[in-house]
Amino acid sequence: MSYQVLARKWRPRSFREMVGQTHVLKALINALDNQRLHHAYLFTGTRGVGKTTIARILAKCLNCETGISSTPCGQCSVCREIDEGRFVDLIEVDAASRTKVEDTRELLDNVQYAPSRGRYKVYLIDEVHMLSTHSFNALLKTLEEPPPHVKFLLATTDPQKLPVTILSRCLQFSLKNMPPERVVEHLTHVLGAENVPFETDALWLLGRAADGSMRDAMSLTDQAIAFGEGKVLAADVRAMLGTLDHGQVYGVLHALLQGDARALLEAVRHLAEQGPDWNGVLSEMLNVLHRVAIAQVLPDAVDNGQGDRERVLALAEALPGEDVQFYYQMGLIGRRDLPLAPDPRSGFEMVLLRMLAFRPADAEGTPRVQLKDPGISQATADPRSNPVAGAAPLAPTAIPAPQPVVVDRVPASAPAVSAPIVAPVAEPAPAAVEASVAQVEALPVAEPVAPAPVVEPVAEPEPEPEPSSPEIVEAPAEVVDLPWEEPVAVAESPVVASEPEPAPAVEPEAPVAEVPVAQSLPDAEADDDEPPPGDYDDYCASDADGMAYLDDFASAEEPAAEPDVMPAAQPATGLAAEWLDLFPRLGLSGMTGNIGANCTLVSVEDDVWRLHLDPAQSALFNATQQRRLNDALNQHLGRTLKLEVEVRRPEQETPAQAAARKRAARQQQAVDAIASDPLVLKMIELFGAQVRADTIEPLDR
Known part of the structure; x- marks a missing residue:
C-alpha cells in the first residue's frame, strides 16, 4: 500500500476530531441536533484551517443512515463513501477550474433531480470566489430558493470578492487561524500515535512556520521526518526551515543586559556562521522585546506561542522597563537604516553598539560609563560671572545638561x-x-x-x-x-x-x-507728546478721500505698542487747518509721508511755503525727504513752489495729532457704548462679569 501523507491520513472525520474552530462547530452542532438547517452555508478562512473538512463532515451528518445528527456513525456505507470521496450525492466542484457560466448552468440543470442514495444532494463548491460574474448571476435564483433536497456548501479564502447578493443568501462562518500552541498540541498527539521521536522545540518551530495552517504544519512535519531520518529534531528542523536559533537572540539580549561588548560581538559572530537574514534577526529581537514589555505590564498575558514563556518572564524581571522601550525603539530605527549600511552585518553590529552605548545610565544594575571630567567649573570658567543676573536665560544654552x-x-x-x-x-x-x-566678588580678577x-x-x-x-x-x-x-x-x-x-x-x-x-x-x-511714525494711518483711513498712503511705512516703522499722543497746544486754524485738508491728497507714503504728517503750515509768501516739523520726528528728515515733499506738493498743485522746513515744535495741530485725537475719540465712544450696552449690563448683573477695557476696539478701527 502506498504511503499516505499525514495531512490526509489525519483529516478529521467527525466534529469531535476537529482541532479548534469551536465557534463554528458549536453553531453547526446545535443546528443539526435541533433540525434547524439552512440551505446554503459559506465557510471562509485562510488555507488549511478546515473549510473543506467541515463541509464534508456536515454532508456526512446530513446523509448518515442513522439519521440527521451531529455525530455520524462513520460505519455505514454513506459515511465510508464520503470519507473515500466517492459518494454520488456529494458533488464537489472546483470553482477555480470551472469558472464559466456554461459550467454553472450545467451544474444547475441537475439540481432539480432527487438524490440517488442520500437524503440530500450536497453541492460543495470550493474557491467559490473564482466564479465569473455571469456564473454568480446564474446561481442567484437557485441559491435563494433551492429544492428541498439540495444543500449548498461554499468555501473560499477571499470572501471580499463575493458579491453581496451571494453573501446575503448564505450563513457565513469565518474560520480562525490555528495558534502555535494548538498546532504543537496536535502535532504532539499525531507524532505520538505515529511513534516518531521528536523534540518539543522542533514542534514549536514547525508551529510558527505553519503560520496558522494545520495542513501546512502536517506537511512540514512530513518533511521534517524525512529530513531527520524518522526523527523530528530541533537542529534538523532549523536547518530545514533556514530559521534563526531563537536561543541566540536571547544570547544577544543577555549580553546587552550585562553590558558586555565582548560577549555581544561574540554572539554576532555565532549568528554570522549561519548566514542569517540580519533584518530577520532584528525582527526576532523586536518580537522578544515586545513580549518582554507585555510581561512587565501584565505577566499573565504572555503566551507560550514560541515555547519561551519562562525566558520572557526572566528577561522581564532582569531588564528595566526603560531599557526595553529604548532597545525596541533603537531596533525599529535600525531596521529602517539597515539597507543603508555598507553590509548588513556591520549595520546590525552598529545597532547593537548603539544600544549598548546609549542605554539609560540611571537604570538599576546598569554599568555606568564615567565621563571624563573637563576639570573646569562652569562657575569659574568665566571670571566675569554676574551674581546679579542669577539664572539668566543664557544658562540653558551655556550648559547642555541641567545642573x-x-x-x-x-x-x-x-x-x-x-x-x-x-x-x-x-x-x-x-x-x-x-x-x-x-x-564672585572674591575672585582674583577684578577688572x-x-x-x-x-x-x-x-x-x-x-x-x-x-x-x-x-x-x-x-x-x-x-x-x-x-x-x-x-x-x-x-x-x-x-x-x-x-x-x-x-x-x-x-x-x-x-x-x-x-x-x-x-x-x-x-x-x-x-x-515729547508727539505720535510715532505710524500714527497718521488712522487719519488717512477716516479721511473723505479714503487715501491710505502709509501702508508700507506702517508695516515697517510702526512700533508694537503705541505711546499716548499728547494733544497740540492749539487746534488747527488758518494755514494749519488748510494743511490738514491738503496733506492727505498729496499721496505720500513711507518716511516722507511720516515727515509731512508731523508738520504744520505756518506761512505762505508768494511761492515760498514754510513748514514747522516736530523735533521728535526729525531724526529721519534730510534734504532728500524735503525734496520729495516739495515735488509732491508741486505735482498736486500744478505749479512750482519752494518748500522750507524748519525743525521746530508746531504750535497748532499736525495731521498726526489730529489722527491721534480722532482715534482717542473713537476709542472713548466704543468704551461708552460697551458700558451702556443693555446686554453687557445684564451679564454683569447676573453673572458678575467684568469688561476687559484692553479688548475694546472701535468697529471702524
Missing part, C-alpha cells in the same frame, strides 16, 4: 535689564544669591566689576541732556527697585552707583512721574 547650581553660570556682561525675567528664580532663596555675590556694556545704555543717551529737576534724578532709583530683588539691585549692583551721573533729560512740561515708568533708560525726548 543643580545655576546661579554662577551667567557672565557679567549680561545686560542688567534681563534681571526682571529671572527674579522669580532667585526669590525663594535670597541668601543663596548673596552667597553667590560674595563668591569686570563695573563692565562698560552694563553702564553704557544708562550713561550715554543719544540727545544732549538738559537740566532737570531733582525729582527726576531720584526717579531712576525707584525704577531699579521695582523689578530687581532688594538685596541684589540696590545693595550689590554696580549699575545703580553709576546711574546718578547721567540724569535723564525731559522737557519741563512733561509729567515727572511717568518718565521712569515708560522707559528705564534716560532719553532726552522721552516725554
Whole structure:
C-alpha cells in the first residue's frame, strides 16, 4: 500500500476530531441536533484551517443512515463513501477550474433531480470566489430558493470578492487561524500515535512556520521526518526551515543586559556562521522585546506561542522597563537604516553598539560609563560671572545638561535689564544669591566689576541732556527697585552707583512721574507728546478721500505698542487747518509721508511755503525727504513752489495729532457704548462679569 501523507491520513472525520474552530462547530452542532438547517452555508478562512473538512463532515451528518445528527456513525456505507470521496450525492466542484457560466448552468440543470442514495444532494463548491460574474448571476435564483433536497456548501479564502447578493443568501462562518500552541498540541498527539521521536522545540518551530495552517504544519512535519531520518529534531528542523536559533537572540539580549561588548560581538559572530537574514534577526529581537514589555505590564498575558514563556518572564524581571522601550525603539530605527549600511552585518553590529552605548545610565544594575571630567567649573570658567543676573536665560544654552547650581553660570556682561525675567528664580532663596555675590566678588580678577556694556545704555543717551529737576534724578532709583530683588539691585549692583551721573533729560512740561515708568533708560525726548511714525494711518483711513498712503511705512516703522499722543497746544486754524485738508491728497507714503504728517503750515509768501516739523520726528528728515515733499506738493498743485522746513515744535495741530485725537475719540465712544450696552449690563448683573477695557476696539478701527 502506498504511503499516505499525514495531512490526509489525519483529516478529521467527525466534529469531535476537529482541532479548534469551536465557534463554528458549536453553531453547526446545535443546528443539526435541533433540525434547524439552512440551505446554503459559506465557510471562509485562510488555507488549511478546515473549510473543506467541515463541509464534508456536515454532508456526512446530513446523509448518515442513522439519521440527521451531529455525530455520524462513520460505519455505514454513506459515511465510508464520503470519507473515500466517492459518494454520488456529494458533488464537489472546483470553482477555480470551472469558472464559466456554461459550467454553472450545467451544474444547475441537475439540481432539480432527487438524490440517488442520500437524503440530500450536497453541492460543495470550493474557491467559490473564482466564479465569473455571469456564473454568480446564474446561481442567484437557485441559491435563494433551492429544492428541498439540495444543500449548498461554499468555501473560499477571499470572501471580499463575493458579491453581496451571494453573501446575503448564505450563513457565513469565518474560520480562525490555528495558534502555535494548538498546532504543537496536535502535532504532539499525531507524532505520538505515529511513534516518531521528536523534540518539543522542533514542534514549536514547525508551529510558527505553519503560520496558522494545520495542513501546512502536517506537511512540514512530513518533511521534517524525512529530513531527520524518522526523527523530528530541533537542529534538523532549523536547518530545514533556514530559521534563526531563537536561543541566540536571547544570547544577544543577555549580553546587552550585562553590558558586555565582548560577549555581544561574540554572539554576532555565532549568528554570522549561519548566514542569517540580519533584518530577520532584528525582527526576532523586536518580537522578544515586545513580549518582554507585555510581561512587565501584565505577566499573565504572555503566551507560550514560541515555547519561551519562562525566558520572557526572566528577561522581564532582569531588564528595566526603560531599557526595553529604548532597545525596541533603537531596533525599529535600525531596521529602517539597515539597507543603508555598507553590509548588513556591520549595520546590525552598529545597532547593537548603539544600544549598548546609549542605554539609560540611571537604570538599576546598569554599568555606568564615567565621563571624563573637563576639570573646569562652569562657575569659574568665566571670571566675569554676574551674581546679579542669577539664572539668566543664557544658562540653558551655556550648559547642555541641567545642573543643580545655576546661579554662577551667567557672565557679567549680561545686560542688567534681563534681571526682571529671572527674579522669580532667585526669590525663594535670597541668601543663596548673596552667597553667590560674595563668591564672585572674591575672585582674583577684578577688572569686570563695573563692565562698560552694563553702564553704557544708562550713561550715554543719544540727545544732549538738559537740566532737570531733582525729582527726576531720584526717579531712576525707584525704577531699579521695582523689578530687581532688594538685596541684589540696590545693595550689590554696580549699575545703580553709576546711574546718578547721567540724569535723564525731559522737557519741563512733561509729567515727572511717568518718565521712569515708560522707559528705564534716560532719553532726552522721552516725554515729547508727539505720535510715532505710524500714527497718521488712522487719519488717512477716516479721511473723505479714503487715501491710505502709509501702508508700507506702517508695516515697517510702526512700533508694537503705541505711546499716548499728547494733544497740540492749539487746534488747527488758518494755514494749519488748510494743511490738514491738503496733506492727505498729496499721496505720500513711507518716511516722507511720516515727515509731512508731523508738520504744520505756518506761512505762505508768494511761492515760498514754510513748514514747522516736530523735533521728535526729525531724526529721519534730510534734504532728500524735503525734496520729495516739495515735488509732491508741486505735482498736486500744478505749479512750482519752494518748500522750507524748519525743525521746530508746531504750535497748532499736525495731521498726526489730529489722527491721534480722532482715534482717542473713537476709542472713548466704543468704551461708552460697551458700558451702556443693555446686554453687557445684564451679564454683569447676573453673572458678575467684568469688561476687559484692553479688548475694546472701535468697529471702524
